[in-house]
Amino acid sequence: MNAARHRPDRLTRLQSLVPGLMLAPSAALVLLFVYGFILFTIYLSFTDSRILPSYDWIGLENYSKLFRLSHWTTAVVNLGVFAALYMAFSTAIGLMLAIFLDQKIRGEGVLRPIYLYPMALSFIVTGTAWKWFLDPGIGLEHTMHLWGWESFRFGWIKDRDFAIYTVVIAAVWQTSGFVMAMFLAGLRGIDGEILKAAQMDGANSWNLYRRIILPQLRPAFLSAFVILAHLAVKSYDLVIALTGGGPGRATELPATFMYSYTFSRNQMGIGAASAVIMLMTIAAIMVPYLYAELREKKA
Template identity: 60%
Template structure:
């Protein structure tokens, strides 16, 4: 014998679905719907305005024939490699130093984390002033009497991409430090004490025991920083605007320039689809491994 639910019980059962329905519909349309639209535009003859004439993979062929696109990919490789390596290395070093239970740890942790509280626009603008030969570091060294000092990377087409990496590492190192510090504080102290009783030195303990135990943190940090590197836009625009010329172009700035400045929506959509595919290739395996671990 089945009993019918009261209106209040039915409402309580449906309430979670009713609350989530608007956000679900909005996300479905404005995220996945626009992703699908962008994918179709990349297969169309769109130029200044959307043109839904299907042209297959012509835009992708034009994309990979573009010298500027290959410059953007090369810059992404340089920036991404430096950003990942130095961001993780400096962050791990800072975490190890703070893990020694030093005085004023809270103050130092706040100082190291502060750059992450800033937007990439602020970071790029600040480093643009610091690295400007006529305003920042070079001018300061000349005023201090070092007339031969020269640091013109910001206006040097061959070195400008390294200034983007410097600014990116400066902002991300504190965030990486926080992740590694949380991992260090989660390691069982009894393991470390047993290693010390056995006569292992502190550097050996970190190298042989602690750092290998941080493998999940390394993996998570690598995923986050890789995602940030691939979609870097605001830092580049604030610091170099893709210049000199297009020497510091990245895939995100290339997409913006083609779609909104050069009037080539189809080519911009193709580059955005390539970026989306690259990010998905990084994020999807990470999400799959996380879900499988929880199960």
């Protein structure tokens, strides 16, 4: 009898261990190749590493050199311009598209995947497509000339003063549909009875959105901010495919700076220091967000 009782218990224990055993190899690989290499990069940022890793400890010297480099200053300034415009326009366009689709229009089932389609593409594909489109020799400007608009000029991608805005255009085009999906989910989650009560009290559409709908979209705004901010900080492949960081250094961002100093200039220590700064920037965005989410769940 005792043996018969213990068999189901053992079987239950084995069944409870199976998911953990199945996930263990993946968890071990993540710990090694993600968090392990993050710690290794942090360590390299305090060493005299150049073309190969070195273990000669030099403290904060790499960080001191990094903040004295004009190239790094240019990359940070470009990131500020790019991130501000990218986040603002993606949020605004995504919100407008969501409000448009929330009107229960005909063809919503067709329009929604069209708006979301760019997010299905890689940033390399997006950058390459927009590079062709914006190239004055083969793209929009050339096409307008063929149609008879000889005075039309749109050579931003070749202009140092405007090249960063072409990166903004391509990035906004790719992610606005994703932001729209977040806002649309938020709009569809608002209690319709509240809106009907407000309309019965005489609230017009402007006041309805300003006082009721937009305040209830706060979680969607916060999520959009966090996602867009971290995408902006780590932007690399889009810039490389679209402008290559040029002309000159007009579109260089911290991610392209990190790659060039690590693998092209053989300054691995400085490249690691720039990667750590990027990591700290993303952490400064993510940690408060996660803390607020966990605190709200506990409450």
